[in-house]
Amino acid sequence: MTDLTSQAPPREPDPPPESPAAVPETPGRRSRGTASQRRLVWWRFKQHRLAMAGLIVTAGIYVVAVFAGFLAPFSSSTFDPEYTYAPPQRLHVVDRSGGDWDWGLFVHGYRSTVDDETLELTFEPDESQKIDVGLFVKGEEYEILGLIPWDRHLIGPTNPDDPMYLLGGTRTGHDLLSRMIHGTTVSMSIGLVGVAMAFVLGVTLGGISGYVGGRTDLAIQRLVEFFMSVPSIPLWLGLAAALPPEWGPMQRYFAITTILAAIAWTDLARVVRGRFLSLRNEEFVTSARLDGSSRQRVIFRHMMPSFSSHLIASVTLSVPGMILAETSLSFLGLGLQAPVVSWGVLLQDAQNIRAMATAPWLLLPGLCVIVSVLALNFVGDGLRDAADPYKR
Amino acid sequence: MTAPILEVQDLHVRFPVKRGLFGRTVGHVRAVDGVDLAIQPGETLGLVGESGCGKTTLGRSIARIISPTAGLIRYRDAAGDEVDLTTARNRDLRELQRQIRVVFQDPFSSLNPRMTLLQVIGEPLRNHNVATGSELEDRVAGMLSRVGLSPKYLHRYPHAFSGGERQRVNIARALILEPRLVIADEPVSALDVSVRAQILNLLRDLQEELGLTYLFISHDLSVVESVCDRVAVMYLGRMVEVAPTDELYTRPRHPYTEALLSAVPRPDPRLRDAGRRIRLADDLPDPADPPPGCTFHTRCAYAVPGSCDVPGGAPALERTGPGHRAACLRTDDLSLAGIEPDPV
Structure with missing residues (x-):
């Protein structure tokens, strides 16, 4: 067949074309061949162990965020000033004080002593005092997803008035565990809401920039560069400080989210624009136009799907940035403010060395931030690697 | 001699060269510089020349992927009416693009990886409201078997196919609207030599079956010799020689x-x-x-x-x-x- 030059006309009958039956019809090949892009991405993603671990952790954190009311033993506003900086209690499973094996969850109460000279309050576990802890106990009322009222808690003291500080108490005598669980809702949702805003802005502006091109592109790109060149922390600080102090927690929450999104959209706009630019000259886009597809159809049916996975990956990667930004703002006291609890607000307590020396458990919210940010980053990395399953 | 199906007269395509901070136009690349060309119905006209000589640009301006700067492209439709493609309105152009179809060079980038063969090949039918639903599926399946692929592959994605098979899909997509003129832009350059001959044979068979006219763009003279009736040689945006294949190759x-x-x-x-x-x-x-x-x-x-x-x-x-x-x-x-x- 290499001798094409000798194949001059008159044309002889051709050998049969590569017959379809020649393709081995193994089940593996069939499933790969008919697998849609989403399925291929999922297969690739599953091979990424770290990303899978990240996905499980992330999913767990969001479950906590959604069912915070149920999972937390107390509400975020319950506190008892008697127990400031109460150390974490040990959760016992079996009571052997009576000599035999007495099964059942319980914690010991506190015996507090006040130092005569420094008036410092110190706590010691009171072995004689036994506080029964139950699963699915009746406690304070809350609403699941803000809709269904309920009063059962996954774990809590059988008598709601007994002190239970599994992860210790805060400066004000709040239960740290409960507050961390409630903080999850705010911290994790601010990432999502903020990124959703940034996504709308970024995709719209980036899309226009990449598809229209020309002067519009130039203008939008300069705008992006301007936003990118502004140092973000001072800008956030300035904007957050400018918020009217009489605003309620909800208004403040949305204002902070908007401020965070105002910076975060630039990266997405860049990604979208770059994708549009590179796709505009792809032959399959040209042929879609030649096939008579309308402009909308070319954009939404032919171009968008080929980078939706990249978009999802970069969105996932920008959620941790949001969480960190909110945490730092709140930590500095300019973000969310009590009574709203977020991890950043909780970390405010850990600002002075004395508090940290006496109550190191106050750093635990920081651990939550680290775990969630790492998990989301792993998911994002895995998605990015899996996003283009056609690349070998 | 019968009236040509396509006549190109004094066609110019110039691309502005922009330089500097403000993108000032400092000159023009004359990609196609005054080309005259006529394609007879039913023939295969080869267009050869080295890289950068403007042969792809010429093919693309005939398909109106790019708009020519000046000149005439006169297309004669089945009824014998003549239309100038350079000035055709968008709505007419859409109709004309049913009759003039393009087979692209790269079998990998020309198929949308997110669409099944059914969607890729059926897209033109759908957009031109020719067929929908099961009728569309039947027609695509018929076209698949015509280009030598099993209709079983309808719901597969392009990544499951080899270069040669993908090029068959490309051909099927080009032919599903029953065009009269096919612009084949280096259709076999990206393929293995062994597959190349199969695709060329397929193109030839389909030409006989469907009465197609080809503009066959290539830089490979042995390929052109084996498929073309006439050959046009381009150099630096201009036509330098046009002759029947045998004549051109021997004299x-x-x-x-x-x-x-x-x-x-x-x-x-x-x-x-x-x-x-x-x-x-x-x-x-x-x-x-x-x-x-x-x-x-x-x-x-x-x-x-x-x-x-x-x-x-x-x-x-x-x-x-x-x-x-x-x-x-x-x-x-x-x-x-x-x-x-x-x-x-």
Whole structure:
């Protein structure tokens, strides 16, 4: 067949074309061949162990965020000033004080002593005092997803008035565990809401920039560069400080989210624009136009799907940035403010060395931030690697 | 001679060259510079030339992927009515793009990886409201088997196919609207030699079955020789020679064609070193600033100073024999070597 030059006309009958039956019809090949892009991405993603671990952790954190009311033993506003900086209690499973094996969850109460000279309050576990802890106990009322009222808690003291500080108490005598669980809702949702805003802005502006091109592109790109060149922390600080102090927690929450999104959209706009630019000259886009597809159809049916996975990956990667930004703002006291609890607000307590020396458990919210940010980053990395399953 | 299905007259395509901070236009690349071309119904016209000579641009302006700067592209439809593609309105163009279809070079980038064969091949039917639902599926399945792929593959994605199979899909997509003219832009250049012959045979069979006319763009002279009835040679945006295939290969009348032909590999060892190899200087002149006079004189072995490089228009295509036209000032003085027919 290499001798094409000798194949001059008159044309002889051709050998049969590569017959379809020649393709081995193994089940593996069939499933790969008919697998849609989403399925291929999922297969690739599953091979990424770290990303899978990240996905499980992330999913767990969001479950906590959604069912915070149920999972937390107390509400975020319950506190008892008697127990400031109460150390974490040990959760016992079996009571052997009576000599035999007495099964059942319980914690010991506190015996507090006040130092005569420094008036410092110190706590010691009171072995004689036994506080029964139950699963699915009746406690304070809350609403699941803000809709269904309920009063059962996954774990809590059988008598709601007994002190239970599994992860210790805060400066004000709040239960740290409960507050961390409630903080999850705010911290994790601010990432999502903020990124959703940034996504709308970024995709719209980036899309226009990449598809229209020309002067519009130039203008939008300069705008992006301007936003990118502004140092973000001072800008956030300035904007957050400018918020009217009489605003309620909800208004403040949305204002902070908007401020965070105002910076975060630039990266997405860049990604979208770059994708549009590179796709505009792809032959399959040209042929879609030649096939008579309308402009909308070319954009939404032919171009968008080929980078939706990249978009999802970069969105996932920008959620941790949001969480960190909110945490730092709140930590500095300019973000969310009590009574709203977020991890950043909780970390405010850990600002002075004395508090940290006496109550190191106050750093635990920081651990939550680290775990969630790492998990989301792993998911994002895995998605990015899996996003283009056609690349070998 | 019957009326041509497509006639290109004095076609120019220029791309602005922008430089500097504000993107000032400092000149124009003349990708296609005054081309005349006629394609007869039912024939395969080969368009050859080296990289950057404007052959793809010419093909793309006929399909109106790019808009030509000046000139006429006259298309004669089945009823015999003539339409000028350069000035056609968008709505008419959509209809005309049903009749003029393109097969792209790269079988990998020309298929949307997110769409199944059914969606890819059915897309034109859907957009032109020709068929929907199960009728669309039937027609796509029929087209698949016509190009030698099993209809079982309807719901597969392009990534499951080899280059040759993908090119079959491309051909199926081009032909599903039953076009009259197919612009094949290097349809086999990206394929293995063994697959190449199969695709060429497929194109040939489909031409006979469906009465297609091909504009076959290629830089591979052996491929062109095997499929084309006539060949047009382009150099630096201009046509330099047009002739029936046999005539062009055995008796070229333009030094550039001779140089191209001398570079065709001869598989027969007995013919090795039979002809001399003409080596052209590597550099194609800048199409933004073409040399004066005959644009080929900078690389031509036969160029005579004082006549070939005189500023003024480049030589036009002149008739040199039956159906044979060449654009060379010295074509009558030269005896140029073609390819000897293979000894049998």
